[in-house]
Amino acid sequence: MGLPIVQWLNHVSAILLISLLLLVSVLLKRNISYKWRYAISLSSFAWGISSFVLLIFKLATIISGSVAQVLSNWNMVSSFIVQVRTGQMLALQIFIAFLISILSQFINSRKGFLVLLILGILNLLPPSLNGHSGSRNFHEVAILSWAVHIVSISIWVALVCGLSYLFLFKEPTRFDQTKLVSKISLFCFIGTVLSGFTNAATRVNNIRTLAGSEYGRLLILKIVIVSVVGVIATVYRFWMFQNLQQLETIFRRTLGIEIFLLSLAVMLGVLLSTTSLPVVRIVPN
Secondary structure (H helix, E strand, O other): OHHHHHHHHHHHHHHHHHHHHHHHHHHOOOOOOHHHHHHHHHHHHHHHHHHHHHHHHHHHHHOOOOHHHHHOOHHHHHHHHHHOHHHHHHHHHHHHHHHHHHHHHHOOOHHHHHHHHHHHHHOOHHHHOOOHHHHOOOHHHHHHHHHHHHHHHHHHHHHHHHHHHHHHOOOOOHHHHHHHHHHHHHHHHHHHHHHHHHHHHHHOOOHHHOOOOHHHHHHHHHHHHHHHHHHHHHHHHHHHHHHOOOOHHHHHHHHHHHHHHHHHHHHHHHHHHOOOOOOOOOOOO
16 A cells, blocks of 8 residues: 555645746746745755655565565666666656756746746656656556546646635735636646546556456546546636636635645546456456
């Protein structure tokens, strides 16, 4: 159970960084103080640390050993990073996360933080290029759909977190930015659903075995949660636009519910990545 928790924390730290970068580069319309630079640097550093911990847990899983065994053999860790693609991709993510942490201390402009935002979004990709999607049929489609899925849902959650910050602290830009966030979130919702269905289709050979398997139940639950959140978010945001100032308290609470459900969806995605696919059993005549 340790690996899914570490993977989830890794996703959370990445989403936190992207959310902060979205706030500084797009959503907030004011000068960037040292506190924001410190928060971005710290969150990026936390992402790098969580990626390193994930690397250790991944290696422990591969060798069917314990974390203590891995930590006691640094030659094995270095070989994993140099020779194995999974280790290489995670090492790249660690490097970029630490690089963002350092660069954020020397940037004062919104354009500079926008560059870091793009770099942070791209840094979501390395581990996904080596996931279980890449070893199945329709190799290129599986990898592309998985990458789009990871990026779409991460930006979606980060946008909702950023908008929640604006309303929680009553930022002057909160009403103006709601429409922008809603439009981008809608595209993220569509990207998340379409890429998720596409990726699942490349990995599930027999739909009849899906519902009766643990993988299938997790997948169905995730689809339901993402679909419900997407539909509700789209309806209530566009419905509330005309009376947003009067319905601000309700809107703020709904954003909290949306963050909670999307966090569950991310956790279900992590569990799916560590759950075996349903096996088709052929019964002889």
